[in-house]
Amino acid sequence: MNRLANWVAALLLMFSLNGVSAAEVLLGPGDVLRLSVFGNPDLALETRVNEAGNITFPLIGEVAVAGLSPSLAGKKIGDRLESGGFVRKPQVNVLVTTLQSQQISVLGQVNRPGRYPLEGKRSVIDLLAMAGGISADGGDTLNLLRKRNGVTTKDVVDIIAMMRSGELSQDYELAGGDVVYVERAPRFYVYGEVQRPGNFRLERGLTVVQALSVGGGLTPRGTERGMVIKRRDTNGKLLSFDAKHDDILQPDDVLYVKESWF
Template sequence: MSKSVYRRGGQALLLCAAALSGAAQAAQADEYRLAPGDQIRVQVFQNPDLTLDARVGESGFISYPLVGKVKVGGLPLDGAEALLAAALKKGGYVQQPQVNIALLQVRGNQASVLGQVNRPGRFPLETANTTVTDLLAQAGGVAPGGADLVVLTGARDGKPFRTEIDVPAIYRAAQGGSAGTLVVQPGDVLFVDRAPVYYIYGEAQRPGAYRVERGMTLRQALAQGGGPTVRGTERSLKVERRAADGSFQPLKLDMNAQIQPDDVIYVPESLF
């Protein structure tokens, strides 16, 4: 075989190794990192006396037999395993320690989901790149009465953080190959408000409150309520809209005009 073939083969192996190294670094960056409050189990191969269930303290330390206090907070599991193994070997307690750490319960890295979701509560951020959509999925998704806009609050770089997220736009962007959604940080709160509604009363088939869809026209809003009854008419529909002072002002709208949250539609009785 010629030297050029060997050279090409060596370059391919180097490129492959570099790709594997880059993938390993990316995986480590995404790996869950231990935080205060997490419950872990430490086991050392062929040394059952060194098995320990521990809680990561507020300062990130655990107290481990023979070794003493070890700071594991902020480390991925394999990093904490390597740290404990090095401490056991350095102290001469185990010649070739094989340490395994299992995460029993996540309590440190958590975020809350409140409001109109199917399962509100606190949820663990099991990876470092948990997104808003991941968190919503853990909460069972937005409930039928939930709004399209959700609010994420927390802290970034020690400063208060607040942003509104258009959930349908996220999925439309994902279909178009966009970069995805915001990454959630420990302590964040995701709030899903009620969807905006409008009201129909009078001679409508199904009077009541209905969700305001984007771009919904007066004609579409009336259709949601089943349209007029046999005694009702579309002519002379009355629409009232909330003003800045909270009062309702009467409007004369075209059937193709868009409605707004809290609009009140009155379907009058036909005179003929």
């Protein structure tokens, strides 16, 4: 992993540790719960929240628990047991054994892609830290897909700019079902009379002369005169133009270094 990626990973971990919340997770469909009532072992139950967000509990029947924390779900069940005259001052404990509903997918160029439980309040930075940070091939930005009230939105989050500025307005709070996707870093290509032709990671603001350095410099036959940049426009048409030392390369640019005739 390059030095910048290490720096970002360290900052992600720092923000994650500083931002952990003690708030309880909210229950939802698919979650597996283990319930017990103090002093009433016959009421112990392990069940799954159904698609409607309900569970069925002995004596009181169906109980809506989706959107409640485990403690509030326990209180709701206890109130129903007491109001029905089944248990006097019941103490109901609700333990989540499998957190299926409140999970977030972290995909793409991260070190540990997968699905992660949303335990308490979590933000984009928290989830990146849980996924081991952005991998060496990861880009500086990520896509955040969220569905709210039946509408899916996509936000592009510039992680590097956020870390450098300390402005965390794009460190969005996440909810179950959100998807964080880190794209591969953009590349550029160098070929012709350079020591190491090939494709390389495109850092921000990379100039032609810096690209030559990344490619190992010129061969004894190479010349900086007459270098060419090949680039596709928005319509996919390939354009070629003379390259100047301070030209800024763009994603998928090809820098061609010609052979000197003298």
